[in-house]
Every structure is written in C-alpha cells, then in structure tokens.
Amino acid sequence: MTNKHQLLIPFAATLLFPLAAAHAEQTDPDEDNTVEIITIIGSDDASLLTPRGAQTRGLFGDDKPITDVARSITPLSEFVIQDAALTDLNDLNSVVPNTFGASGFNSASLPTIRGQLGEVFSNGLRRQGGNNGFGIPLSFNSVEQLDVAKGMPPVMLGTTQRTGGFINVQSKRPDLLQHRGSVNLSAGRWDEYRAQVDVSTPIEAGRSGVRLSYQRRNEGSFYDFSRYESHNLYIAGRWLLQNGAEFNTSLEYFDVDFTDNAGLNRPTQNLIDHGLYITGQGRQSNGSTVPGAGAVISPTGEVRMPRSQVQTDPDNISTAETLIWHATYEQPLRDNLRLVNRSYIESMSRDNIAQNSFVEIIDSARTAENRLELLYDVNSQQRLIGGGSLRYNSVLGYSQFTTEADNPSDLTGPIENRRIPLTDAQRQRLVELRPGLYVSPGGQYDINGDGTGDFNLSDTTDSVSWQTGLFVQYEYDLNEQWLLTAGARGDWYDVEARDPLPPEGVTAAEDSINEFLKAGELSLLYRATPDWSLYATAAYAESTSNSMGGGNVLGADNRISRQNFATENTLYEVGAKWAPADSRWYADAALFDQTRSLRNLDGSNTGIHTRGVEGQLYFTAERWRVNVGANYLDARYDNSTATQGTRQVIDAFDDSRPDIIAGTGVGSPNFTAFPNSTSRVQGLPRISANLSARYQITERISMGADTLYTEHYPLDYLATVMIRDQFLLNTHARLMLNDQTEVRLDVLNATNERNWSPVFEGGYFGAELVMPSPPRQWRVSVRHNF
Numbered sequence: 001m002t003n004k005h006q007l008l009i010p011f012a013a014t015l016l017f018p019l020a021a022a023h024a025e026q027t028d029p030d031e032d033n034t035v036e037i038i039t040i041i042g043s044d045d046a047s048l049l050t051p052r053g054a055q056t057r058g059l060f061g062d063d064k065p066i067t068d069v070a071r072s073i074t075p076l077s078e079f080v081i082q083d084a085a086l087t088d089l090n091d092l093n094s095v096v097p098n099t100f101g102a103s104g105f106n107s108a109s110l111p112t113i114r115g116q117l118g119e120v121f122s123n124g125l126r127r128q129g130g131n132n133g134f135g136i137p138l139s140f141n142s143v144e145q146l147d148v149a150k151g152m153p154p155v156m157l158g159t160t161q162r163t164g165g166f167i168n169v170q171s172k173r174p175d176l177l178q179h180r181g182s183v184n185l186s187a188g189r190w191d192e193y194r195a196q197v198d199v200s201t202p203i204e205a206g207r208s209g210v211r212l213s214y215q216r217r218n219e220g221s222f223y224d225f226s227r228y229e230s231h232n233l234y235i236a237g238r239w240l241l242q243n244g245a246e247f248n249t250s251l252e253y254f255d256v257d258f259t260d261n262a263g264l265n266r267p268t269q270n271l272i273d274h275g276l277y278i279t280g281q282g283r284q285s286n287g288s289t290v291p292g293a294g295a296v297i298s299p300t301g302e303v304r305m306p307r308s309q310v311q312t313d314p315d316n317i318s319t320a321e322t323l324i325w326h327a328t329y330e331q332p333l334r335d336n337l338r339l340v341n342r343s344y345i346e347s348m349s350r351d352n353i354a355q356n357s358f359v360e361i362i363d364s365a366r367t368a369e370n371r372l373e374l375l376y377d378v379n380s381q382q383r384l385i386g387g388g389s390l391r392y393n394s395v396l397g398y399s400q401f402t403t404e405a406d407n408p409s410d411l412t413g414p415i416e417n418r419r420i421p422l423t424d425a426q427r428q429r430l431v432e433l434r435p436g437l438y439v440s441p442g443g444q445y446d447i448n449g450d451g452t453g454d455f456n457l458s459d460t461t462d463s464v465s466w467q468t469g470l471f472v473q474y475e476y477d478l479n480e481q482w483l484l485t486a487g488a489r490g491d492w493y494d495v496e497a498r499d500p501l502p503p504e505g506v507t508a509a510e511d512s513i514n515e516f517l518k519a520g521e522l523s524l525l526y527r528a529t530p531d532w533s534l535y536a537t538a539a540y541a542e543s544t545s546n547s548m549g550g551g552n553v554l555g556a557d558n559r560i561s562r563q564n565f566a567t568e569n570t571l572y573e574v575g576a577k578w579a580p581a582d583s584r585w586y587a588d589a590a591l592f593d594q595t596r597s598l599r600n601l602d603g604s605n606t607g608i609h610t611r612g613v614e615g616q617l618y619f620t621a622e623r624w625r626v627n628v629g630a631n632y633l634d635a636r637y638d639n640s641t642a643t644q645g646t647r648q649v650i651d652a653f654d655d656s657r658p659d660i661i662a663g664t665g666v667g668s669p670n671f672t673a674f675p676n677s678t679s680r681v682q683g684l685p686r687i688s689a690n691l692s693a694r695y696q697i698t699e700r701i702s703m704g705a706d707t708l709y710t711e712h713y714p715l716d717y718l719a720t721v722m723i724r725d726q727f728l729l730n731t732h733a734r735l736m737l738n739d740q741t742e743v744r745l746d747v748l749n750a751t752n753e754r755n756w757s758p759v760f761e762g763g764y765f766g767a768e769l770v771m772p773s774p775p776r777q778w779r780v781s782v783r784h785n786f
Contacts, residue, residue: 005616028242036162051075051623052579052586054738057146057170058320058340060154061385061473061485062375067577069483070535072150072590072614078172081140084692084706085730085746085779089138089167094706094730096148097227097614097629100688102758103771106223106261107318109135110761113150115610115635115684116164116596117761121153123326125344125369126160126308128393128550135548136320136350136432139501141215141232142195142252150593150614151571152519155371155471155487158389159517161544163569163596164610167342169507171250171326174209174238175200188746191220194781208239219634222774223261225312230256249327260352262311263759263771268649268661269600269721270302272756272770277305278653278660280667281417282408290354291420295408296666299657309411313355313418320350322445332592335378343370348549357420358404359439360459362397365549375532384474391467395551396500398439400430402456406645406768407652429456431501442499443509443558453556455503459547461554462500468492483525491517493544497552497560504551509558515565517542531580545597545605567597567605584625589615606762607638608681623696628688635681642679646767647672648720668767682766683758687711700736704730715758716766727757727775740786746779 044616055063066073076086084095089108092099102114111118120127120138128135140146147170152163159164181199186192200211213233219228236250270276279302281296325464327343350362371389378384403426409418422430422438430438440458447454473487498510519541526534545564547553555561575590591613597605614631646652646668653663688711694704708728715721732746747757754771759765 003267003575049077049080049620050584050586050627051588051616054145054147056168057145057166058373059121059147059157061156061475062383063732066332067533067579068483068525070483070525070575071154072573072575072588072592074148074616076146076148078144080158081143081146082783083694083704085732085748087140092148092167093688094708094728095627095629095690095692097616097688097690098150098631098633099148100710101685102598103261103263103513104761105386105759106226106263106771107137107258109137109164110162111148111167112761113165114592114594114612114614115633116165116418116594116608117162118165119153119160119162121157121166121168122324122344123328123342124157124168125326125371126153126157126391127324127344127350128322128346128365128367136254136322136348137228137230137256137258139215139230139232139254140257141213141249142234143169144170144172149535150570150590150592151573152539152543152596153474154539155489155521156385156387156691157520158371158391158467158469158471158489159491159519159541160538160542161546161550163543163571164594165448171214171252172200172211172234172236173248174211174236176202176206176209176238176240177203180786182270182783182785184781184783186537186779188219188419188779189777190222191218192779193218206240206263211236211238219575220779221259223259223308223310223312225314225316226259226261226310228256228258230254231259232265243332245329245331247327247329250325251662252322252326254283254322254324255320257319259312259318260354261771262406262765263410263769264307264310265769266297266649266652267715267721268662271305272715272721272723275304277412278302278696279410281410281411281413282405282652284408289417290423291405291408291418292403293405293669294663295405295652296667297408297410297651297653297663299346299660299663302660304414305379305412307393307775310772311356311406311409311411311418311769313415315351315355319352320348322346328726338375340373340375341370342373344368350514352547352581355401355419355438356404356406356409358420359398359400359433359437360548361433361439362395363550365395365397365551368392368560379687380479381579385473385475389449389467389469389471389472391469392465393467393550395549396462396466397546397548397551398433398460398501399458399548400439400460400490401442401458402429405669406765407649426456429454431455433501433502440502441501441503442497443554444500445503445506445509447503447506457553457556458553460499461497461547461551461570462502463495463497463552465493465495465550466493466550481527483527485523485525486519487521489519491519493517494664495552495560497554509554511554511558511560512563513560513562515562517544517565533577535573535575535577537571537573541569543567543569543597563605568595570594584620586618587616589613591693606642607640608635609638609678610635624694626691626693628689628691630687632687633684634686635684636678637676637681639678640678640683641676643674643675643764643769644674644715644717645669645764648718649767650720651767679717680714680719681745682714682717682763683761685710685713685723701734703731703733705731713768715756715763715770717763721757721767723770727751727753728755729753730770741782741784744781744783746781748777748779749774750776752776 005643442460444453496512615627651666652668
C-alpha cells in the first residue's frame with residue numbers, strides 16, 4: 001500500500017499558490033492586470049432567471065454555456081435558489097424535472113436524479129457522500145450556483161459510486177470591484193429561525209478580494225422530538241495575477257445537530273388514504289414486547305394518527321462536523337495552452353446513536369483530491385483536454401444496523417415501545433465500543449469453532465483508498481454546426497481495509513485489493529440554427545460500491561469484494577435545446593436510457609434500468625415569468641434481485657382482527673430477497689411535473705407560486721400499498737420597502753395537502769416506513785442588501 005505521506009505530494013504545489021499570488025501582485029506594478037467585471041443587480045435579467053446564460057465552469061471541458069453541452073443540465077443561480085426558497089436537496093423537485101426522491105430520513109445528503117442516487121461535487125471535485133442517501137445535510141450557505149446534471153459524471157470528474165446524475169456547487173466568489181453584502185433574517189412556524197450574513201469586499205480593486213458568509217439555523221419541527229441546529233462559516237479569496245493567472249480558494253466549516261426521522265411505521269393503505277393507524281405492540285416468539293425480528297402484532301384497534309408522531313426519540317443523537325478547503329489555480333502557458341489545477345480537502349466526523357439500537361459513528365473521514373488539467377487549442381477547430389488526478393480517502397467508522405425493528409413499535413404508546421435494549425445474546429454477536437454501546441466488528445470470526453461466523457456485520461471499517469486517474473477529452477468542430485466530443489478515462493484503485501474493533505483475543509481481519517476502472521463518452525452536437533441545438537450522447541463507466549463516508553468494508557469472508565469495483569453503468573441520451581438570441585425564452589428536452597447498480601442495505605448490488613423523457617421551459621416578461629418542467633420515468637430492475645426489510649406490511653400482523661387487517665402472521669422484519677425480475681422499482685412516480693410563476697403587481701410588490709404534481713406509485717415491491725396522486729403548492733408575496741430592503745412571506749403547502757414519500761432510497765423500507773409531509777406552514781423573512 002502506498003505510504004500515507006505521499007498524500008502531501010499532490011497538494012504541496014497548491015499550498016504555494018497563495019504565496020505565488022502575493023509575489024505576483026508585487027511584480028510589474030505598472031502592468032494592467034485588471035479584468036472587466038459586470039455585476040448584474042436586480043431580478044429582471046434572464047441570465048439570473050433561466051439556464052440560458054449560465055456557465056458550467058469547467059464541468060464538461062472548458063467553460064461553456066449549457067447550450068453547447070451535450071447533456072441535460074439545469075443551472076440554478078443564487079437568485080433562483082433564494083427565490084424558490086430552496087433549503088435542502090429534497091426541494092430540488094419543485095424546480096428541476098426528474099429529481100423526485102426519498103426523504104433520506106428527512107435529511108437527504110445526496111440528490112436523486114432520474115430515480116437514481118447522484119453525487120455531490122463542489123467546484124468540479126467530488127465530495128464525501130452519505131450512505132445510500134443517509135448522511136449529512138447539505139448547507140446552501142456557500143452556493144453561488146447549483147448545477148443539476150443528468151447522467152453519470154463526465155470523464156474529467158472521475159469514476160464515482162453513484163451515476164444517476166450529480167449536482168455541482170459553484171462556490172461563492174468575491175466581488176473584485178465593489179464592497180457589497182446582505183443580511184437575511186427569517187422566522188417560521190414551529191420555532192424556525194434562520195440568519196445569514198454575506199459580505200464581499202475588494203482587497204485591491206480589480207485584482208483581489210475576500211468574501212465571508214455565515215449562516216445560523218435554529219429550528220424546531222412539526223415532527224415530535226425533532227430539531228435542526230447548525231452553524232456554517234464560509235470564507236473565500238480571489239486573486240487575479242499577472243499574465244492572466246487566477247487563484248481562488250475557500251474554507252467552509254459546517255457543524256450540524258439534526259434528527260434522524262424515520263417517519264411513520266405500519267404503512268397500510270388505510271394509513272395512506274385515511275390516516276388510520278393500527279395499534280398494538282408487536283411480540284417476539286419468546287414473548288418479549290421489545291421490537292425484534294419476526295415480531296407479530298395482534299391489532300387492538302385503529303386510531304387517527306397525528307402525522308407529527310413519528311419514529312423519533314428525545315434521547316437520539318445525530319451530529320456531524322465538516323471542514324472543507326478548495327483551491328483552483330488557472331494559468332495561461334501559451335496563447336493556445338492553459339493549465340488548471342483544482343484541489344480539495346475534507347475532514348468529517350459524525351455521531352448517530354439511536355435508541356432503537358441503530359449506530360453509525362464516523363470517528364474520522366478524510367478525503368483529499370488534486371486534479372491537473374491542460375487545455376490545448378490544437379487549432380481553431382480542435383481542442384484537447386488532458387490531465388490526471390489523485391484522490392485519497394480514509395474512513396474510521398463503526399456501525400450497527402442488524403437489530404433494528406420498525407413495525408413492531410406501537411407509536412401511540414409510551415416512548416419505551418420504540419426502544420431496543422440489546423439482550424445478552426445480541427451483545428455477544430457485537431463488540432463494545434464505549435461503555436454500554438455495542439457495534440458490529442469489521443470482520444467475521446468463528447470463536448466457538450463450529451464453522452460459522454459468530455458476529456453480526458454492518459459497515460464498521462478502517463479503510464484507506466487511493467484513486468489515481470488519467471483522462472483525455474477531444475473536441476472537434478467539424479464545421480460551424482457540428483461539434484464532436486470524445487473522452488476516455490482510467491482509474492487505478494489501491495484499497496485496504498481492516499477491522500478497527502476485533503473481538504478480544506483474535507487477530508484483526510484485513511485485506512487489500514487493486515482494481516482498474518474504465519470510463520468513456522462520445523457525443524455529437526448539432527447547431528441546427530443559432531437558436532436550436534440537437535445532441536446525442538453515449539457513455540460507459542465502471543463505478544465503485546462503498547459504505548459510509550466512501551469507505552470500503554470487509555465481507556463475511558473477511559475480503560474486500562471485487563464486485564464492489566465491477567458495477568457497470570451505461571447512458572444513452574438524445575436531446576434538444578432552444579435558446580433564441582435576444583429573447584427571454586429557453587427550453588430543452590431529453591430522451592434517455594440508463595443502467596446502473598444500487599448498493600443495498602446488506603452490501604449487495606442490484607441492477608436498475610431506467611428509461612424516460614424530460615423537459616423544461618422558461619419564459620420571462622416585463623411583469624411576469626414562468627417555468628414548467630415535466631418527466632416520464634420508467635425505472636425497473638435490470639433482470640436483478642431486489643430486497644426489502646419486510647416482504648409486505650400485512651406480514652407484521654396476525655389474523656385476530658380481520659375486520660381491521662387480514663394479517664399473515666409471518667412477523668416483521670423478515671428480510672426478503674425477491675427473485676431476479678424486471679419489475680417496476682418501488683417508491684418512484686412515473687410522471688411528475690412542476691410549475692413556477694411570478695408576477696410583479698407593482699414596482700415594489702410581487703407574488704409567486706411553485707407547484708409540484710406526482711403520479712401515484714407503489715410504496716413496496718409487491719405494490720400492495722400505493723401512494724396516490726399528489727399535489728403541492730407553495731406561495732409567497734414580496735414587498736420591497738426600498739431599493740435595498742425586502743420583506744417576504746412564504747406559505748408552504750398552502751392547500752394543506754396530506755402528502756407522503758418513501759423514507760429511504762431503493763425501497764428497502766417500503767413495507768415498514770413512510771414519511772408524512774408537514775401541514776401548511778409560514779415563514780417571514782427580511783433581506784437587506786448593502
């Protein structure tokens with residue numbers, strides 16, 4: 001395994017860039033190195049309100065408008081994010097087609113795109129992600145633009161775990177010409193309080209600047225025993241150097257205390273349609289009423305369930321802390337050759353300890369990546385981009401999810417109904433991490449010599465991985481209308497994993513593996529007219545399958561599975577984009593066909609095949625603007641197995657009250673692996689549509705609305721429970737007190753719909769859990785610009 005000290009090598013050069021910047025600014029003082037910067041103030045510019053003028057800032061090659069990108073992509077400016085009141089990843093589906101997803105235990109850490117999990121990038125470099133969407137909420141405090149791209153990341157960005165699509169955070173940058181800032185204060189129902197201060201100022205006008213943004217959220221919740229408390233501090237610097245060089249750097253600190261919200265259990269059709277909940281505590285075969293595998297409920301009645309009374313606990317712990325550093329250095333080497341170096345380091349720790357015996361603790365997760373790009377203009381028609389990257393990831397973490405049991409808990413009873421104190425027999429199959437806290441070991445051991453393992457495995461690991469990648473992308477303007485792009489990449493993975501907490505008296509299991517993953521992409525873009533562009537794209541990538549924090553685990557045989565490096569993904573996409581010159585219209589549409597693999601809760605992989613169509617239309621006028629998006633998604637298992645924690649919800653009940661439910665008495669949870677099939681993936685609507693409209697009533701008063709429609713869909717694999725057609729309406733009104741200050745009132749879920757969503761990506765809990773949406777709520781905010 002490569003020595004860990006080699007991590008210092010690829011980042012040493014980037015650490016010298018600030019010094020080089022200072023030195024460069026002291027040389028040639030008479031040389032004019034300033035650049036013209038145009039600052040757009042106000043909300044009537046189409047480049048702020050529609051995707052047409054947005055730049056992808058190096059995601060698909062050199063900086064280019066999205067009309068020249070052969071992929072479906074929706075950039076969201078900082079203004080649009082504020083205007084649509086987006087605060088987390090679950091809000092994306094109100095403005096971006098095909099982004100409906102599970103709630104992620106009400107704290108999604110990853111986007112869902114085209115029915116598949118996607119990745120999160122910042123400034124073109126992949127961040128640490130959650131474990132199948134369950135991880136750390138994403139703060140929008142540092143966001144200047146959010147690019148939502150469909151399909152697997154392009155070859156420049158590297159092979160990844162999740163390939164449904166990705167979002168890229170373009171971080172806030174300082175204004176080099178003027179001092180400006182804003183203060184935003186808000187208060188909402190259920191003691192929701194937020195404050196943000198964002199200030200930018202030049203250091204040397206036109207050549208350097210600094211920006212600082214701080215956000216504080218202190219929020220109660222509609223849901224019982226729930227909260228969200230966070231601090232996010234972001235600081236960025238920018239220097240324009242001699243000879244056209246530029247250096248940008250930023251540091252972000254995020255500390256959050258939030259709730260792991262599992263929603264309501266026992267998701268029967270009567271609960272979904274009428275809010276009726278079946279009561280009665282489950283009982284294990286040994287007579288215990290502690291929730292456990294195979295417990296059976298004898299129904300005692302039905303009650304109208306308060307939607308706030310979810311599967312939470314006042315003694316649960318869920319906290320996280322991250323520190324992220326970014327740097328980008330750009331230097332023209334010749335008239336036709338430019339160098340770009342991007343660097344990123346992230347440190348994260350996390351504690352999630354639940355009273356239902358679930359544990360996920362990341363003592364330390366450290367990720368660092370450096371990517372060097374050379375952009376060469378061969379001639380006026382041909383461009384070549386080549387480079388390499390080195391990525392390091394280390395994770396020390398402990399988990400335990402083998403004794404959870406959701407359906408047996410009667411949420412109408414005392415809080416003790418939900419708690420799972422471990423028995424002596426269960427503790428013997430785990431290892432004590434802290435006094436009274438038990439987790440799975442990171443390996444399997446046969447202590448008693450009977451030929452079978454004696455421990456429950458989860459995701460505990462102490463792993464280190466090195467990813468070394470080389471890539472090349474070739475762009476050829478065949479003529480003024482046709483653009484051909486081809487790219488290829490290879491990534492070498494060097495991975496080791498060991499058990500950080502072996503049982504007493506045994507040697508810790510460990511293993512290492514080396515793998516080579518490939519990726520390639522070919523696209524053809526046709527500029528039919530100055531207003532229209534058509535494109536076709538085909539892509540292939542091999543991806544990884546990781547556990548919490550991007551780590552790697554040992555399997556039951558104490559080996560790192562090669563299957564975790566052999567998941568194949570394909571993308572075929574054709575589309576059209578319409579951006580008339582000197583117009584306020586923009587539209588695009590795409591047809592797609594994707595295959596990928598999903599990591600299941602037990603560590604196995606399931607193949608998914610999605611097909612569909614999506615589109616969006618924007619129009620802005622003097623007093624009003626509108627955008628509409630829609631999609632059709634056909635997501636199916638790719639002749640592959642599927643798993644659920646419980647086969648069907650009626651398994652949780654016996655048949656003692658057939659007037660309430662005809663239970664099977666099998667018990668729940670009862671882990672079920674369904675045979676290979678091409679069945680529809682549960683938890684995803686085929687059709688969804690969003691509509692946003694804004695109207696300027698007077699010079700100082702405006703109003704708006706955002707709507708979302710989703711077609712009915714099955715909650716569980718066997719489609720025994722359906723989520724009906726759903727509709728959501730958010731409205732707002734805004735009053736400009738003067739040119740600098742505005743007051744805004746938001747009414748969310750204005751029609752007080754009783755909507756539902758899956759809790760976890762992939763449908764694993766489809767027969768055990770469902771998330772109720774909050775009722776109507778309000779928020780008042782004041783924003784002052786200076």
